Amino acid sequence: RMFTTTVAKIAIVKAVGQIKSFRLLSTTIKFTASHEYIKIQGNVGTVGITDHAAGLLGDVVFVDLPAVGARFAAGESFGSVESVKAASDVYSPVSGEILEVNAALEANPGIVN
Amino acid sequence: LKPLSFINLRGVSIYKQLKIEEFLLRNTTENYLIFNYSPNISRTNIVMGFSGKRDELVNVDAVKLFNNSLSKDEMELRKVSLIRRYTGGGTVMVDNATVFVSFIMNSADSSCQPYPRDIMSWTETLYKPVFKKILHSSNNNFSLREHDYVLDEKKIGGNAQTITKNRFTHHTSFLWNFNAEKMSFLQMPKKRPAYRGDRPHTDFITGLHDKISSVDVFEKELHEEIQRHYQVTYHPHNSGIYEQYLEQLQLVDSNGKALFTPRTVIESLD
Numbered sequence: 001r002m003f004t005t006t007v008a009k010i011a012i013v014k015a016v017g018q019i020k021s022f023r024l025l026s027t028t029i030k031f032t033a034s035h036e037y038i039k040i041q042g043n044v045g046t047v048g049i050t051d052h053a054a055g056l057l058g059d060v061v062f063v064d065l066p067a068v069g070a071r072f073a074a075g076e077s078f079g080s081v082e083s084v085k086a087a088s089d090v091y092s093p094v095s096g097e098i099l100e101v102n103a104a105l106e107a108n109p110g111i112v113n
Numbered sequence: 114l115k116p117l118s119f120i121n122l123r124g125v126s127i128y129k130q131l132k133i134e135e136f137l138l139r140n141t142t143e144n145y146l147i148f149n150y151s152p153n154i155s156r157t158n159i160v161m162g163f164s165g166k167r168d169e170l171v172n173v174d175a176v177k178l179f180n181n182s183l184s185k186d187e188m189e190l191r192k193v194s195l196i197r198r199y200t201g202g203g204t205v206m207v208d209n210a211t212v213f214v215s216f217i218m219n220s221a222d223s224s225c226q227p228y229p230r231d232i233m234s235w236t237e238t239l240y241k242p243v244f245k246k247i248l249h250s251s252n253n254n255f256s257l258r259e260h261d262y263v264l265d266e267k268k269i270g271g272n273a274q275t276i277t278k279n280r281f282t283h284h285t286s287f288l289w290n291f292n293a294e295k296m297s298f299l300q301m302p303k304k305r306p307a308y309r310g311d312r313p314h315t316d317f318i319t320g321l322h323d324k325i326s327s328v329d330v331f332e333k334e335l336h337e338e339i340q341r342h343y344q345v346t347y348h349p350h351n352s353g354i355y356e357q358y359l360e361q362l363q364l365v366d367s368n369g370k371a372l373f374t375p376r377t378v379i380e381s382l383d
Contacts, residue, residue: 085273
């Protein structure tokens with residue numbers, strides 16, 4: 001299993017920084033070196049962190065989500081995932097605007113892993 | 114050997130230290146170890162992790178009662194403040210008997226993966242030989258237990274981290290001694306390490322004051338150990354480096370807006 005819980009949907013302005021890319025039917029999935037993934041359909045990307053990264057973080061206790069409408073550049077931190085002792089930055093794989101966040105993470109951050 | 118600056122910040126408050134740490138983490142690409150034991154700063158602070166829920170972690174009424182009992186003259190020296198720090202982790206009481214040791218590192222220079230458990234294990238390898246040398250009794254065994262540094266079953270240091278793409282902070286508050294009365298300002302956290310069981314704070318933690326000669330010995334041996342792994346430049350507390358960092362923290366752009374806004378803040382108790 002490569003993917004874990006979605007963090008946000010982002011309208012893509014510019015994609016950069018991928019190290020791996022493959023196509024699954026009409027969806028392109030890309031990964032960053034810092035273990036975020038983005039599932040691209042048209043000009044909308046769904047961003048999350050990989051299972052591998054989530055496993056290494058430990059129990060997640062808090063997810064700092066971006067605001068809907070906020071804009072980020074590719075490679076910019078757009079939030080953080082906090083495990084028992086560590087707050088780890090999460091980086092946007094692309095430049096774009098946040099369309100939607102996974103609000104379920106606010107009440108139940110543990111669903112990340 | 115990679116370079117590292119070993120900085121003694123004696124006399125600097127934990128609030129200012131945390132803001133400097135955050136600045137160094139996010140605005141530089143160098144390695145630092147910050148060591149701070151300030152017995153002359155009498156203020157007690159409660160320091161919460163980034164996402165800490167104040168009302169679940171702190172006995173707010175007890176703190177307000179204590180603060181309200183102080184005279185105007187005592188307020189400046191003894192008022193208990195609540196700080197939300199930029200790293201994850203739990204809530205600690207810190208005061209003039211706390212020894213702060215903070216690593217701010219490039220992940221590539223630390224010989225560990227930039228993940229919480231790996232970083233913890235890496236720091237254990239640095240501290241273990243230090244404590245082996247400085248502990249009076251060979252019956253006291255230092256180790257990393259879950260996320261804490263312990264001597265046998267009792268916690269001597271609490272850890273917290275922030276991890277960015279290429280860098281991390283791992284910082285520790287070591288207990289030189291502790292005030293049992295002030296521990297009552299903290300609530301029993303819902304999430305506790307398994308090895309703690311239901312032990313109250315006073316049965317779960319222990320100070321270093323009666324187990325090693327002095328904080329100076331701790332610093333000296335830690336400095337020597339770090340020199341085995343890094344090209345170390347030592348900055349004593351009166352070197353002027355603190356003032357340089359403070360200046361950089363206060364820089365503003367042409368519109369007067371701060372160039373760096375730390376996440377570390379003082380929280381209201383109201």
